[in-house]
Amino acid sequence: MLKRTASRYSPYEADLREFRLVSSRAGALTAIVLVMAGVGLDYGIYPSHQLQFFVARLVVSVLIGLIFLLLANQAGRRFVQPLTLAWLLLLPQMMITWMIATTDGASSIYYAGLNLVIFAVGIAMPMGLWQTIGFGVVTYLLYLGACLIHPDGLAQRAHFTVNSLFIMFSIVASAVYTFMNERGHFHLIRLKEELAHKNDELADINRRLADIKGQMLQQEKMAAIGTLAAGLLHEVNNPVNFCLMAIEVAMEEPQAKENPSLEECLVDAKQGMQRIQHIVSDLKTFAYRKPGAExxxxxxxxxxxxxxxxxxxxxxxxxxxxxxxxxxxxxxxxxxxxxxxxxxxxxxxxxxxxxxxxxxxxxxxxxxxxxxxxxxxxxxxxxxxxxxxxxxxxxxxxxxxxxxxxxxxxxxxxxxxxxxxxxxxxxxxxxxxxxxxxxxxxxxxx
Missing domain, CATH: 3.30.565.10 (Histidine kinase-like ATPase, C-terminal domain)
Known part of the structure; x- marks a missing residue:
C-alpha cells in the first residue's frame, strides 16, 4: 500500500532510484570486505578448510565486484534491485550455507553469517517489505537444505532448533526495520510533495501580488492622466470649438458647396477637430473606464x-x-x-x-x-x-x-x-x- 501511494510522487522516483543504486554499491563493497575478512574465522575455527574456503571467498568477492562494476554503467542502473538480490542471495548466502554443510551442519558457527546478511537487508539495503520477508524465507530454506545435506542431518536437534529460531527472529526484526524505513521514506516523500505544493502556492501568491502592484501603479498613472486630461479638455475645447464654428460657417458658403474638393477638405478638417476633442476625451475615459459598460x-x-x-x-x-x-x-x-x-x-x-x-x-x-x-x-x-x-x-x-x-x-x-x-x-x-x-x-x- 505504501509503495503504491509513494509511486504517485513521480518527481522523486529518480531520487529513489539513485538512493537504491548508491546503497547497493556501498553494500557490495562492504560485502567484499566482510567476505574476505572471514578468512580469519576460517583460520581460527576450521583450519583444515582454510584453503578451500579462501578460494570460495575469493570467487564470491570477484563476482560481487563484477556486479559492483555492472551497477556503475547505464545498463546496470535499470536493474538495481535484481542485481542487489543477486549479490546478496546467490553469492554470500549460498557460500555460507555451503560452508555450513561442509563443516558441522546445524551446529556450525557460520549460521551467524546468515543472520548478519538478513539484518543488513532490513537495515541498510533499499528493499521492500515483501522482498525482505522473501529473502529471509529463502535464506532459512538454504540453511535447512545445508543441514539436511550434512551427514548428521537434523540429529543435532537442539542446535537446529535454536539456530532456526534466531534466523526467524532476524527475519521478523529485519521486516520490522524495513516497514519502518518504508514509512519514513513515504512520509519524507509526502513532506517534500507538500513543501513543493506550498512553494507553488507561494509563487502563485507572489505573482498575484506582482499583478496587483502593477495594477495599482497603472491606476495611479491613469488617475494622473485623468487629471491632466480634464485640464486639457477645458483648455483645448475652446480653440477647437472656435475652429469647428469657423469650419461650419465655411461649409455654408456657396463656394464650398459648388466645389466638391473644397467641401471634402472642410469635412476632413471638421473631423480632424473632432478627433482632437476625442483624443483628450478618450484619455479621461480610459483613466476611469469600466470594463463591460454598455x-x-x-x-x-x-x-x-x-x-x-x-x-x-x-x-x-x-x-x-x-x-x-x-x-x-x-x-x-x-x-x-x-x-x-x-x-x-x-x-x-x-x-x-x-x-x-x-x-x-x-x-x-x-x-x-x-x-x-x-x-x-x-x-x-x-x-x-x-x-x-x-x-x-x-x-x-x-x-x-x-x-x-x-x-x-x-x-x-x-x-x-x-x-x-x-x-x-x-x-x-x-x-x-x-x-x-x-x-x-x-x-x-x-
Whole structure:
C-alpha cells in the first residue's frame, strides 16, 4: 500500500532510484570486505578448510565486484534491485550455507553469517517489505537444505532448533526495520510533495501580488492622466470649438458647396477637430473606464469610418498598398469618432513599423465579417511583426518601442479601452518577420 501511494510522487522516483543504486554499491563493497575478512574465522575455527574456503571467498568477492562494476554503467542502473538480490542471495548466502554443510551442519558457527546478511537487508539495503520477508524465507530454506545435506542431518536437534529460531527472529526484526524505513521514506516523500505544493502556492501568491502592484501603479498613472486630461479638455475645447464654428460657417458658403474638393477638405478638417476633442476625451475615459459598460453611441457605417481614417492618415500611408474585404452591410452601433481614432492608430502604427523596417511592397489589408450580431474587423499588415516578448505588452499603458519623443505608448491602450467600451476586445497576433494583425468587434445597430 505504501509503495503504491509513494509511486504517485513521480518527481522523486529518480531520487529513489539513485538512493537504491548508491546503497547497493556501498553494500557490495562492504560485502567484499566482510567476505574476505572471514578468512580469519576460517583460520581460527576450521583450519583444515582454510584453503578451500579462501578460494570460495575469493570467487564470491570477484563476482560481487563484477556486479559492483555492472551497477556503475547505464545498463546496470535499470536493474538495481535484481542485481542487489543477486549479490546478496546467490553469492554470500549460498557460500555460507555451503560452508555450513561442509563443516558441522546445524551446529556450525557460520549460521551467524546468515543472520548478519538478513539484518543488513532490513537495515541498510533499499528493499521492500515483501522482498525482505522473501529473502529471509529463502535464506532459512538454504540453511535447512545445508543441514539436511550434512551427514548428521537434523540429529543435532537442539542446535537446529535454536539456530532456526534466531534466523526467524532476524527475519521478523529485519521486516520490522524495513516497514519502518518504508514509512519514513513515504512520509519524507509526502513532506517534500507538500513543501513543493506550498512553494507553488507561494509563487502563485507572489505573482498575484506582482499583478496587483502593477495594477495599482497603472491606476495611479491613469488617475494622473485623468487629471491632466480634464485640464486639457477645458483648455483645448475652446480653440477647437472656435475652429469647428469657423469650419461650419465655411461649409455654408456657396463656394464650398459648388466645389466638391473644397467641401471634402472642410469635412476632413471638421473631423480632424473632432478627433482632437476625442483624443483628450478618450484619455479621461480610459483613466476611469469600466470594463463591460454598455456602449453609448449612434448607428454608423463602419465602411464610412474606414474611409475617414484612411483620408486622415493619407500622409502616413504614402507608398502603402491598401485593400479591403467588407460585407455589404456594415451598419454598427457606437462612437464613430472613437472608432475612427482606433483605425487611425492601427494604420499609423503599421505604416511606421513597415517604414522603419524597410518592408518591400508594404501593404495593409482590412477585413470585416458578421458573427453573432457583431462585426469582426481585422487590420493586417505585412510588416516586420512583433517579438513574442512584446506581443503580450502592446496594450500596456506607456509601453512603447519607439524612440524617446515619438510617442507616449498610449495609443493602443486607449484603442483597447475604446473597443472595450463597445463591448468587444482588441487582440494582437503576429509572426515575427512576416505579419501583424489587430482584431476587434463592434455591435450591430438594431
Amino acid at each position: 456602449v453609448e453611441g449612434t448607428p454608423f457605417l463602419f465602411e464610412k469610418a474606414l474611409d475617414s481614417s484612411i483620408r486622415l492618415t493619407a500622409h502616413e500611408l504614402r507608398g502603402v498598398s491598401l485593400s479591403r474585404e467588407l460585407p455589404a452591410d456594415t451598419l454598427v452601433l457606437g462612437d464613430e469618432a472613437a472608432i475612427i481614432g482606433v483605425l487611425i492608430n492601427l494604420f499609423s502604427n503599421a505604416a511606421l513599423a513597415m517604414r522603419k523596417a524597410g518592408t518591400a511592397a508594404p501593404a495593409i489589408h482590412t477585413t470585416a465579417r458578421w458573427d453573432n450580431h457583431r462585426l469582426h474587423v481585422m487590420v493586417r499588415d505585412n510588416g516586420p511583426g512583433i517579438p513574442q516578448e512584446n506581443l503580450a505588452r502592446v496594450f500596456e499603458p506607456f509601453f512603447t518601442t519607439r524612440e524617446v519623443g515619438q510617442g507616449l505608448g498610449l495609443g493602443l491602450s486607449i484603442s483597447y479601452a475604446v473597443v472595450e467600451r463597445h463591448g468587444g476586445q482588441l487582440y494582437a497576433e503576429s509572426e515575427l518577420g512576416q505579419w501583424t494583425a489587430f482584431s476587434f468587434d463592434l455591435p450591430r445597430a438594431e
